[in-house]
Amino acid sequence: MSIELDLVPGGVARALDALPLVDHHAHGATARDLSRNAFEELITESDQPVPEWMTQFDSQLGFAILRHCAPVLGLEPFCTPEEYLARRARLGAEEVNRLLLGAAGIGHFLIETGYRAEELLGPSGMAEASGAPADEVVRLETVAEQVAAGGCEASAFADRFARALWERTRTARGLKTVAAYRYGLDFDPARPARDEVTEAAGRWLAEGGRRLSDPVLLRHLIWTGLERGLPLQFHVGIGDPDLDLRRSDPLLLRGLIELAEPTGVPLLLLHCYPYQRQAGFLAQAYPNVYFDVGLGVGYTGARSVSLVAESLEVAPFAKILFSSDAFGPAELHHLGALLWRRAMARVLGGFVAEEEWSVAQAVRVASMVGAENARRVYGLAAGG
Amino acid sequence: MSIELDLVPGGVARALDALPLVDHHAHGATARDLSRNAFEELITESDQPVPEWMTQFDSQLGFAILRHCAPVLGLEPFCTPEEYLARRARLGAEEVNRLLLGAAGIGHFLIETGYRAEELLGPSGMAEASGAPADEVVRLETVAEQVAAGGCEASAFADRFARALWERTRTARGLKTVAAYRYGLDFDPARPARDEVTEAAGRWLAEGGRRLSDPVLLRHLIWTGLERGLPLQFHVGIGDPDLDLRRSDPLLLRGLIELAEPTGVPLLLLHCYPYQRQAGFLAQAYPNVYFDVGLGVGYTGARSVSLVAESLEVAPFAKILFSSDAFGPAELHHLGALLWRRAMARVLGGFVAEEEWSVAQAVRVASMVGAENARRVYGLAAGG
């Protein structure tokens, strides 16, 4: 018996290690070399300078970098931040990306390109650096802001946005909204009337048409996105301080979920921390709801096992996905995958060791959550 | 030492296995044979058809059925859904109920009869199938809807409801409200005035007097229930999508709890997921508050250990109860009890193994939560 207990979680872990994941929501890796300051500011959600009495390396994410990324760059685990950053600088961004992305075991990337894209690798750059195919997810708000930047009358905004969205998403796999950042998820879920949109567009364009945060326009973008018909990702839960975490509770989306159900469009709730149990409830209750615990897995490091475990409670296994939500340092892409695999191996291996699940069930669920569900939702070819 | 550590959790587990539980909130088992579709729709809270690309068996609850119920029906654990359902069909509903209810180890059932009762075994049917006594819990809203269905003037509603409630509950052990489904727990806690009730009843009866969802009437039912004086159960937390989970947070009941305290009526918060910690706080803060984590235990399957553990944090042990909240398939009654026992054995056994609790303490708390607290609250005879 004790031999079986030892082997069994190992069997699940080996299956997870061999599984090419679909990272259904990541941003590009940075193509630039990073100063210590720049690196530290990219491993926190804070938008303030790092206080002089602390370092962002003293965090679960920082410790995970020193533990798991250091060996990929040829260092001992648990090296110092100084040693790590020195090696990183010596190798250069391109080689660092190649090493960390290559070792992440990703079978397919979906890259969201709507935020600070000029600093980051795009889908083709990610494909090249990682050796895995990479497709695009388009951010609704960015398309609208580009329409405004190009010059647009209020009365023409709705049509111009629709045309731009169709044009911009010809080869895209999905859409994304950051309404949680721009307003909160507590917006009126109904599709706004045409004249409301025109009026709101008038106000926004008159102010310069930059950062779109008007709730009428945000709803209009979402409803136009639902019409476009691609799977629609929602930022939910943890993020930078721009966001009021209270107004980022996925339960606030209930009205929209119900109104959107007839469209058949899959709604994908991203991150969700600390509301992963609420997201799981929505994924059980509504056929059009999916979720992941990306971002939180990286930030919680050694504690990610608990987060992943909580994501495996009430949602059907066909409704849970994997993502890294990595942005910038390729460490985040690498750790998103590595920590998720370790957490899944520990959680599912635990179910097996406790004789609650069979090994076959554990391996199948790992494959569903890690790859198959995303392949089905986004229509990706099997195996890449 | 290692021998003790091995034996000790086993001792707690054996005590739990031998303990006849009081399931203080369950619905009846279904008396019908179930198609695959019908079965799958009864093992989820979703009210939509199961999408063709998934099965509800791919869930913690589904896996728990294949793991723990299959052997009760004479199959190997981890059989396929097809094998399971074929065996279930061959045995027939009556035999399935007899086997699963009989093996659940329940000493006393309290059966809530207010929802789709025509499909389910009533208290006497449950007693017969399980071999354990079964008493009734009466749903307030159903009694009110029956008064309306019988024809009633608005001005007579309050009296007619009171009379019907007293009549209907002559032998009942408790009352139940589903205000969380019908409106949300964020209702005004004060007892409504007589003319408010008459006015609201007028509106409701004019519309046909069917599904009662007016918050004035819901409050009136609750306050009449408090006057009736039987222990009063509240649906709290997880449920079907009819319910806004945000408005089902038990902390919303604070005002009512305080107003109801002088009545001396025990208020029992059912389910509570994912708000079990909030419920535990209320149970510590207010002498009239009790709670359980029923429903969630079944739905979280192999993860129920975590839910049960969180229920054992800040509430006094005299304020925590056991329920299955099973509805329909007797698998849910069986698993409610089995998974709760396993979770308690693991959690309390863990406290013992970590040398934080004695075995005697663990066994006593298991008995309090599993049976004694409910016997005291509902006035059930000791041992059944």
Add this chain to the structure above:
Amino acid sequence: MSIELDLVPGGVARALDALPLVDHHAHGATARDLSRNAFEELITESDQPVPEWMTQFDSQLGFAILRHCAPVLGLEPFCTPEEYLARRARLGAEEVNRLLLGAAGIGHFLIETGYRAEELLGPSGMAEASGAPADEVVRLETVAEQVAAGGCEASAFADRFARALWERTRTARGLKTVAAYRYGLDFDPARPARDEVTEAAGRWLAEGGRRLSDPVLLRHLIWTGLERGLPLQFHVGIGDPDLDLRRSDPLLLRGLIELAEPTGVPLLLLHCYPYQRQAGFLAQAYPNVYFDVGLGVGYTGARSVSLVAESLEVAPFAKILFSSDAFGPAELHHLGALLWRRAMARVLGGFVAEEEWSVAQAVRVASMVGAENARRVYGLAAGG
């Protein structure tokens, strides 16, 4: 390998046992002998008499007292409440305090003196009983109520309060606000205008100037406190039923946190249960936010490991502190420290055993959270 796994958590535990903690938020120990009733009423947050069908010893906190405090008083672990209280009475309050505080391993106490101080040891009494230095934290609301009690015109209130606060805090290390109890954390974060303050003071003083609960005045106190410039503690989350736990969510402080950031004053969120993950997010997002999980650690007893683990997720390690929030029985001071040490040893030792952290990292983080962060924030000399 197995030898290493056994030793390693032990190494972390030994380092924690040897670490003199800074308890950055406690009240005094009671100087009085306590009847059984009085004792039981001090080991719960309930403000109601203990019902005759239960004892507060049947709780995680009660079990922890019998397990861990009994041996300090010379009894066997897991003795009965009667044996425990008899020994306690025989030793007398002074000796009980000396034994329990002396064995808590505290290097420095910060004592909040604003609540029922006449029943409790003050900082000097705590220093004498424990052998550790003890400084004061001053409660804003108490200072304001003392100003009112001394007689004050509405128009003079703001100046009189400021003068009293500066006077009262000449040697204090920090300030504390209980706005969560008096109103809720959902107050307008902006500094109120002078005439608003005068008007609100007029209303309050006209009513007798006792319990201060006007939100304009609470805000005024907080902003005056920010001007005073000492670290400012906020009661957050769990507390007695005076408090609406829903309105005690730390995320409600977002607006104030942002407005207060330019002052450079550290804001310390106390307790936070069950919102510890939300507090962790704020501590990551905002440089001026810190938090602890005091109070909850004692109340959750054998389950405190889970609470401490959740506090170690997304916050940088430089932003997490230790406190007991003990009030009254010295058992609470003792257990606050003991249970936190055991929980940290188990959680950090677990990270090490899983090869996610090095022993050196674990020992360093234990020291940061247990003492160094508080020494930096409050400007305490190293080592006491």
